Amino acid sequence: MTDVARNRRPGPRLEEVARAAGVSRSTVSRVINEEPYVSAKARDAVHQAILDLGYSPNQAARTLAGNRANAIALVVSEQGSRVLSDPFFAGVLRGVHAELSGRRVQLVLMMTQQDDEKDVVGYLSGGHVDGVLMVSLHGQDPLPLKLADAGVPIVVGGRPLVGDGIQYVDSDNFNGALEAARYLVATGRRRIATIAGPRDMAVGMDRLNGWRRGMAEAGQPSDLVAHSVFTPDGGAAAMEDLLSREPEIDAVFVAADIMAMGALRVLHAQNRRIPRDVAVVGFDDLMIASTALPPLTTVRQDVEQLGRTMTWCLLGQLDGEEGLPPSLLLPTSLVIRASA
């Protein structure tokens, strides 16, 4: 409103660069956009002029004229407050940024509540961004589907529970959990429980199903399941529940490190030795896994790679590349420490 914001932007325009380089606006534009049909001489002159003048193109004008936003949105669904402190989100963000660096694409961060969903769809399908990356933590979210229907290129991180046509990238939660289960069986555990995530999250169900498969393979029962939310206290409550149902538990696969912290606390409180009495395997391999007491054996997922891959997929879509895989699962790996 005021003078600060109201003064004309400083810096040279395309026109000035053209004059300095002794060429036309068009040629400068071609150089900037790395288009063919520019002579080496002209290209060098333009580059030199850009350097001399310290020219930086006006993104707004490019977007307006070029009908391309040169930006993608990272949309975090659900209550942003919780999500942002999630190491999962942080890792994805890191990966997205890493993949974007060097490309002339800006990252716009958006958070959505239920009620402003219509605004968000309007904004995102209004051409302000070229594509959308979405981290959808509760899988029922209708937003990805709506955006896809509106023709917005979108890649979702974490398998969505609804919307078949939507491209997603996820860690291979099923096989990660299966590997954990097999490891517990192989190390001689005979009464193996699991603390699973919420039923309405794909990540929760995939890990539960992997564990179930592992139990089935070994001919062991898969009755010891406690669902919980991804918090330490949730994990603690679930652990107490399981121990009260079956005191003879000798192993537990916890579907998230963060819940495993609570489970460890309960096991300590009940004077169960880890891993001697009860083996504990987590999932995620957060930093807290290695600093836990005892250091937690866990299934590692590479969330940064997840973010990179999502971005790579989206940029591929935008460039109109052919033969992109519909969706991707990234491998997980068991990290064996002291707790199992």
Next chain:
Amino acid sequence: MTDVARNRRPGPRLEEVARAAGVSRSTVSRVINEEPYVSAKARDAVHQAILDLGYSPNQAARTLAGNRANAIALVVSEQGSRVLSDPFFAGVLRGVHAELSGRRVQLVLMMTQQDDEKDVVGYLSGGHVDGVLMVSLHGQDPLPLKLADAGVPIVVGGRPLVGDGIQYVDSDNFNGALEAARYLVATGRRRIATIAGPRDMAVGMDRLNGWRRGMAEAGQPSDLVAHSVFTPDGGAAAMEDLLSREPEIDAVFVAADIMAMGALRVLHAQNRRIPRDVAVVGFDDLMIASTALPPLTTVRQDVEQLGRTMTWCLLGQLDGEEGLPPSLLLPTSLVIRASA
């Protein structure tokens, strides 16, 4: 490049809204920008037309014509990889976003390495954003000063070590540490050490100085100082160092919860009972503080509030508000749990 990106943006234009509402472009623009001198009748008609047509204004055009970017940048200096997983950053981001919600201001995320600093200054001072929020973890960063010199409105999170004129918001690290020190003194501790942060970070020095003041007040020596980096392993190494220098330590103020995790590990390993033999006070009040064994007494700083306040300051600058405070310190509070 391809059809997806190349098709004209869908949706109505300002012109269509004007036609539907039976008014001129100018009037619609006035309504959208909440300018005075629009009749109630015209305003209602425009609002209705916007709703009917699902109009969403083109940000690029607004930016270009209005010479205002309607966006601010959150710049994360130093290697982005480390910073992004930092709960501090996550909290700030949350606060920034909370404060921005409802305003028509987009948040653009940028990360800088040393070498692309020139690009970043160019971009940020080129008018692509109206202002800059910066989280500067190592205080010597010249970037804030350069941006301020270039006339870019900027607010820094965390006191910068260089650049006097720059507006910053920080937690009151000095008084937080002072309070922690006084508490340890008041609970009868007689040989109090500290694990301090790096010397080149204001946050590290402010907390150290607060602790020193507390020791001085009580007439206790302040010789037991070990500097370290903000990691669990760094904290562990510092704790070992302190114990080897003075086995009689009965309390330690650790300048970050994350380092306190390492310190606890070492104390456990040496069979020191906490808090009986050694009291431990942390700083930050991260989630890990409450899940630690024993739950950590720590100095709480409200990083989300920090983000909110930074944003509030920057928006105030942009609106040309008078009498804004030059810089702000946010209060901290001691959270007493079991470790001290």
Next chain:
DNA sequence: TCGGCACCTGGGAGCGCTCCCAGACTCGTT
């Protein structure tokens, strides 16, 4: 009765780019 001031409205110009078309020049080919 008439100016003057608030209030309200419309249209033209232009923000700084990209796109497209027209044209010039260089080749190799018929």
Next chain:
DNA sequence: AACGAGTCTGGGAGCGCTCCCAGGTGCCGA
């Protein structure tokens, strides 16, 4: 020698807004 294809260049139009100016209305006091 004449043609076309490939290479390179410049200028005009226009992206969708905001800003500014010119003008309309109604109401007040002189």
